[in-house]
Amino acid sequence: MKYVLLFSGGLDSTTALYWLKSLGHEVRCLSIDYGQRHRKELSAAKKIAARVNAPFHILDLSAARFLLSGSSQTSELEVPEGHYTEESMKLTIVPNRNMIMLSMAIGWAINLGYGGVAYAAHNGDHAIYPDCRKEFIEAMQTSAKLCDWHSIDILAPFVDFSKSEIVKLGAELKVPFELTWSCYKGEDLHCGKCGTCVERKEAFDLSQISDPTFYEIPGKISVSL
Amino acid sequence: MKYVLLFSGGLDSTTALYWLKSLGHEVRCLSIDYGQRHRKELSAAKKIAARVNAPFHILDLSAARFLLSGSSQTSELEVPEGHYTEESMKLTIVPNRNMIMLSMAIGWAINLGYGGVAYAAHNGDHAIYPDCRKEFIEAMQTSAKLCDWHSIDILAPFVDFSKSEIVKLGAELKVPFELTWSCYKGEDLHCGKCGTCVERKEAFDLSQISDPTFYEIPGKISVSL
Secondary structure, X not given: OEEXXXXXXXXXXXXXXXXXXXXXXXXXXXXXXXXXXXXXXXXXXXXXXXXXXXXXXXXXXXXXXXXXXXXXOOOOOOOOEOOOOHHHHHHOOOOOHHHXXXXXXXXXHHHHOOOEEEOOOOHHHOOOOHHHOHHHHHHHHHHHHHOOOOOOEEEOOOOOOOHHHHHHHHHHOOOOHHHOOOOOOOOOOEOOOEHHHHHHHHHHHHHOOOOOOOEOOOOOOOOOO | OEEEEEOOOOHHHHHHHHHHHHOOOEXXXXXXXXXXXXXXXXXXXXXXXXXXXOOEEEEEOHHHHHOOOOOOOOOOOOXXXXXXXXXXXXXXXXXXXXXXXXXXXXXXXXXXXXXXXXXXOOHHHOOOOHHHOXXXXXXXXXXXXXXXXXXXXXXXXXXXXXXXXXHHHHHHOOOOHHHOOOOOOOOOOEOOOEHHHHHHHHHHHHHOOOOOOXXXXXXXXXXXX
16 A cells, blocks of 8 residues: 655654555655754654655645744743653644644645555553544544545554554664654754653663664763764 | 634635624634635735734745645646536645645644634535535544644534525625635636636625626726736
């Protein structure tokens, strides 16, 4: 089957890309630049897509910043450090991000005559991101069946996976984890302190897979500086 | 209540704006520039919003043209003339347009702390535009309730109205029809020949409301040239 994959260049969507390819699907990768701080993930995404010969496109939605400015990913607010708390994660949320990204991917899939759209929501996101939950995905699936004559499937293969289970699957699929980018700060190295870095480290720890990521260690001058 | 209204500056969404205001709602208007031919509607929209003191914003989504290029509204295809046939209307469809526009409006409404999003789908659109049908609106309503902690209502007040019923309501609400813009060609005057012009004329005829629109008459040099 042919899929448009919402592809950030992070650990989850890279594993989704490798998984779809391992099943023989044809995949086009769509990265969305919505004015986020961690634009570094976009260049990671480009490299990874090239590695598996998947066509890769960036859609520039930074013009929508004025609509979406309530988040530290798109505004001047400080990125919170430490393990995510409910409050600190709410600060990193772009309102209605997944519906916006899915709607674009669905439009493109219709245009291409593709059968589906995939995205890598996982169960570690559920409590924090309402638009990563099963109920939301099902409602969007219904919407995607009705928005056009050409019906589109929404595939969220990791909705029941924890992040460490994604790492385990990624290791089996030989995902080049060292090329993936998670950190919300988007500096030279993964900061190791923001919520998404803490989550990334924890996922490698829990899955007992060796973590190839270089993290900046506070108080020590990192090798890349 | 406070609403974000998807506002094109056409006859339908202008009537929706006047209707919402007549009920005492606070309304912000969102026009989407997705690279359509009839950008003239955007300047009509701006004038009309100013007339009722509704804040008005244009979101430039023209960067998404590469996703949406299968339509005569966003590509170099000829705009079909004459009354809409199923085939000619399909040519004027931007794939997944309403989901894309609603998702943006919902994101904005969440950010503003507004209660709802309104759009002016009507029953004349049903057969042609799948994303104007009740089933689609209901699915999007469910999605909009689940995409965030802050639940958003989707209001489509004209879903059971014909276009001539919208004209009747607009006349009661003293909508300045002469300021509204429908024509897909986006030239100096309404062409009077494309599907949306034919539909507009018909709606005034059927409602027996005087049509203040200047149409370009083929073979005659129009006063504005």
